[in-house]
Amino acid sequence: MPSLQVDLGQRSYPIHIGAGLLSAPALWQPLRARALRLVTDEHVARHHLDVVRAQLDLDASSIRVLPPGETQKSWEQAGKLLDWLLQTRLARDGCLIALGGGVIGDLVGFCAAIYQRGVDFVQVPTTLLSQVDSSVGGKTGINHPLGKNMIGAFHQPILVLADTDTLKTLPRRELIAGLAEVIKYGMLGDTGFLDWIEAHLNELLALDPAATAEAIRRSCAMKAAIVGRDERESLTGGSERALLNLGHTFAHAIETHAGYGDWLHGEAVGAGLCMAADLSARLGWIGAADARRCIALIERSGLPTRPPADMTPQDFMRNMALDKKVAAGRLRLVLLRALGRAVVTADFDPARLAETLEHFCSAAHHSCPTSHG
Amino acid sequence: MPSLQVDLGQRSYPIHIGAGLLSAPALWQPLRARALRLVTDEHVARHHLDVVRAQLDLDASSIRVLPPGETQKSWEQAGKLLDWLLQTRLARDGCLIALGGGVIGDLVGFCAAIYQRGVDFVQVPTTLLSQVDSSVGGKTGINHPLGKNMIGAFHQPILVLADTDTLKTLPRRELIAGLAEVIKYGMLGDTGFLDWIEAHLNELLALDPAATAEAIRRSCAMKAAIVGRDERESLTGGSERALLNLGHTFAHAIETHAGYGDWLHGEAVGAGLCMAADLSARLGWIGAADARRCIALIERSGLPTRPPADMTPQDFMRNMALDKKVAAGRLRLVLLRALGRAVVTADFDPARLAETLEHFCSAAHHSCPTSHG
Numbered sequence: 001m002p003s004l005q006v007d008l009g010q011r012s013y014p015i016h017i018g019a020g021l022l023s024a025p026a027l028w029q030p031l032r033a034r035a036l037r038l039v040t041d042e043h044v045a046r047h048h049l050d051v052v053r054a055q056l057d058l059d060a061s062s063i064r065v066l067p068p069g070e071t072q073k074s075w076e077q078a079g080k081l082l083d084w085l086l087q088t089r090l091a092r093d094g095c096l097i098a099l100g101g102g103v104i105g106d107l108v109g110f111c112a113a114i115y116q117r118g119v120d121f122v123q124v125p126t127t128l129l130s131q132v133d134s135s136v137g138g139k140t141g142i143n144h145p146l147g148k149n150m151i152g153a154f155h156q157p158i159l160v161l162a163d164t165d166t167l168k169t170l171p172r173r174e175l176i177a178g179l180a181e182v183i184k185y186g187m188l189g190d191t192g193f194l195d196w197i198e199a200h201l202n203e204l205l206a207l208d209p210a211a212t213a214e215a216i217r218r219s220c221a222m223k224a225a226i227v228g229r230d231e232r233e234s235l236t237g238g239s240e241r242a243l244l245n246l247g248h249t250f251a252h253a254i255e256t257h258a259g260y261g262d263w264l265h266g267e268a269v270g271a272g273l274c275m276a277a278d279l280s281a282r283l284g285w286i287g288a289a290d291a292r293r294c295i296a297l298i299e300r301s302g303l304p305t306r307p308p309a310d311m312t313p314q315d316f317m318r319n320m321a322l323d324k325k326v327a328a329g330r331l332r333l334v335l336l337r338a339l340g341r342a343v344v345t346a347d348f349d350p351a352r353l354a355e356t357l358e359h360f361c362s363a364a365h366h367s368c369p370t371s372h373g
Numbered sequence: 374m375p376s377l378q379v380d381l382g383q384r385s386y387p388i389h390i391g392a393g394l395l396s397a398p399a400l401w402q403p404l405r406a407r408a409l410r411l412v413t414d415e416h417v418a419r420h421h422l423d424v425v426r427a428q429l430d431l432d433a434s435s436i437r438v439l440p441p442g443e444t445q446k447s448w449e450q451a452g453k454l455l456d457w458l459l460q461t462r463l464a465r466d467g468c469l470i471a472l473g474g475g476v477i478g479d480l481v482g483f484c485a486a487i488y489q490r491g492v493d494f495v496q497v498p499t500t501l502l503s504q505v506d507s508s509v510g511g512k513t514g515i516n517h518p519l520g521k522n523m524i525g526a527f528h529q530p531i532l533v534l535a536d537t538d539t540l541k542t543l544p545r546r547e548l549i550a551g552l553a554e555v556i557k558y559g560m561l562g563d564t565g566f567l568d569w570i571e572a573h574l575n576e577l578l579a580l581d582p583a584a585t586a587e588a589i590r591r592s593c594a595m596k597a598a599i600v601g602r603d604e605r606e607s608l609t610g611g612s613e614r615a616l617l618n619l620g621h622t623f624a625h626a627i628e629t630h631a632g633y634g635d636w637l638h639g640e641a642v643g644a645g646l647c648m649a650a651d652l653s654a655r656l657g658w659i660g661a662a663d664a665r666r667c668i669a670l671i672e673r674s675g676l677p678t679r680p681p682a683d684m685t686p687q688d689f690m691r692n693m694a695l696d697k698k699v700a701a702g703r704l705r706l707v708l709l710r711a712l713g714r715a716v717v718t719a720d721f722d723p724a725r726l727a728e729t730l731e732h733f734c735s736a737a738h739h740s741c742p743t744s745h746g
Contacts (some may be wrong), residue, residue: 091695
């Protein structure tokens with residue numbers, strides 16, 4: 001079983017990755033003596049709740065099963081979960097378990113962050129997206145009608161269990177969405193990993209266990225290394241953690257436009273990565289062939305390479321103005337200085353950004369977005 | 374002007390204490406270039422908003438004036454403030470200013486902690502209680518019908534400005550309530566400071582500027598030293614930060630019973646300190662004369678030395694069961710191992726606790742609660 005330690009001093013924690021972890025008694029052992037509350041959603045509960053419940057001997061009052069979907073990441077739902085924790089008298093030494101994808105992880109993590117000023121929580125991610133990305137790094141949060149993840153906290157889990165068997169029950173569309181974040185890691189920091197993904201894409205799409213575990217392990221390791229150097233995404237200095245947002249400023253604008261839920265996060269990231277690569281090429285920082293290579297991989301994965309057809313450059317500019325990376329009124333983007341080397345920068349020619357937006361929002365666009373090269 | 378540095382590594386910040394600080398341009402200078410949002414309440418606004426507003430050149434859309442009172446520390450009000458921050462498009466490099474007492478400080482600090490996963494905030498405490506206590510240490514939070522401060526976060530301000538002139542417009546009852554926390558610092562960690570308070574109580578009650586600034590400085594310095602050693606109130610190990618809760622487990626039970634707002638927090642702390650001293654004496658850890666000395670000082674200050682007349686020992690036991698210091702199901706209390714030396718412990722004879730509760734809840738009690746000595 002591949003394991004990984006996220007190194008954050010007192011807040012360090014292990015990530016275990018592999019097939020069949022949910023039914024491995026040894027992994028759950030440290031939790032059995034504790035007061036626990038588990039939160040999951042209806043889809044995940046159908047497939048995985050019984051096995052976890054049996055491992056932890058949980059009674060019904062210690063479990064909440066929410067409707068599925070991004071709309072659960074709301075101020076109202078967080079308030080209801082906190083009511084439940086107080087009504088069931090969970091003390092400060094209790095522990096929450098988030099069994100599900102990114103929505104459950106973000107929501108439960110946020111509640112753990114603010115319940116009694118912070119209690120322990122365990123992430124049991126059941127989607128590829130959450131296994132490679134949102135379960136590492138401690139970002140928790142909820143959405144607001146005016147923006148995604150606008151309310152939240154940094155709060156590290158004490159343990160992450162990523163059981164690759166859970167991906168077998170995942171809708172194919174969500175599996176593909178998760179690949180967007182895997183490809184992101186290759187683009188932003190490791191061309192060797194990008195080569196590996198290109199070579200193993202068919203195995204990843206077929207859920208080959210070894211390839212899947214390896215993709216998760218390498219993605220988590222890259223994220224853990226970056227988070228270890230910049231836990232709270234500093235606004236000044238290197239802002240290293242912000243590198244993880246390659247493609248995400250465009251993606252968040254797409255999600256705000258489309259309404260939460262219509263586009264999966266990973267799908268928006270797919271299109272956002274294409275736009276970031278295109279802009280980097282227009283700035284002359286990477287070659288047009290590099291950009292085409294990234295976009296081709298994203299397309300081969302089955303991800304969208306374009307924003308929604310009804311989005312305009314103005315929609316992007318308006319939605320991006322509220323991005324958390326805006327500092328001193330200037331839009332900062334994560335772009336590729338070279339393939340495998342992302343940078344956070346406000347120092348780019350806005351005319352090139354306008355070209356990228358125009359190009360990707362053009363109704364009569366060519367099939368290859370970087371055909372300008 | 375006495376100043377103090379709270380030493381928390383990257384999260385260190387200065388506290389400035391003195392008369393007339395609100396109208397001292399130099400102190401506000403570093404904030405003038407930033408995007409600011411100020412929150413205060415109607416009482417404080419009447420006396421102090423104009424001067425702060427002029428210093429910072431704030432327009433009306435950057436200011437929120439809330440009704441006064443503890444009921445504002447609610448999930449609903451926090452949600453409304455976050456709506457406002459998003460609607461007015463405060464970016465992550467913006468800064469909140471809390472102008473008011475503990476309610477405003479806790480509420481605004483909580484919003485700053487979770488807005489975009491944490492933005493800067495400045496505390497401008499305008500009550501003695503908040504100047505000596507709640508503006509130091511980064512505890513932020515809101516109340517829940519099932520308990521005070523049950524939802525919150527640790528989030529340090531970037532600056533604290535404690536203007537002692539603001540105490541002139543404070544109702545006398547609130548000034549006295551603030552003295553409870555000052556006395557607490559003497560009892561828990563410094564008998565020299567306890568001597569000083571006894572000697573200067575009349576000056577403190579008369580708001581003598583030098584004595585007031587000295588009491589604030591010494592209280593903040595003690596709290597800063599303790600917080601510096603245990604920023605997040607660890608559940609294991611020394612739990613040093615929990616020492617600051619001397620008298621508070623009893624006090625929170627009183628506040629839960631009385632309903633927020635009927636008893637001021639400091640008034641409940643006054644009674645709670647008497648109960649903690651009484652129990653410590655019953656356990657034989659301090660002398661009966663020590664307990665009587667503390668209770669006499671609290672009485673001389675004009676603070677209550679008893680819980681509400683309608684409270685029973687059962688009320689205390691029920692309300693204390695949800696205390697954040699409960700670990701592994703055992704109630705832990707902050708008690709005095711010696712006068713000037715508090716400890717956090719679950720290792721006490723529950724029969725003595727029952728005696729203390731019985732004694733303080735007795736309708737026919739003696740005028741001196743430790744008359745058993």
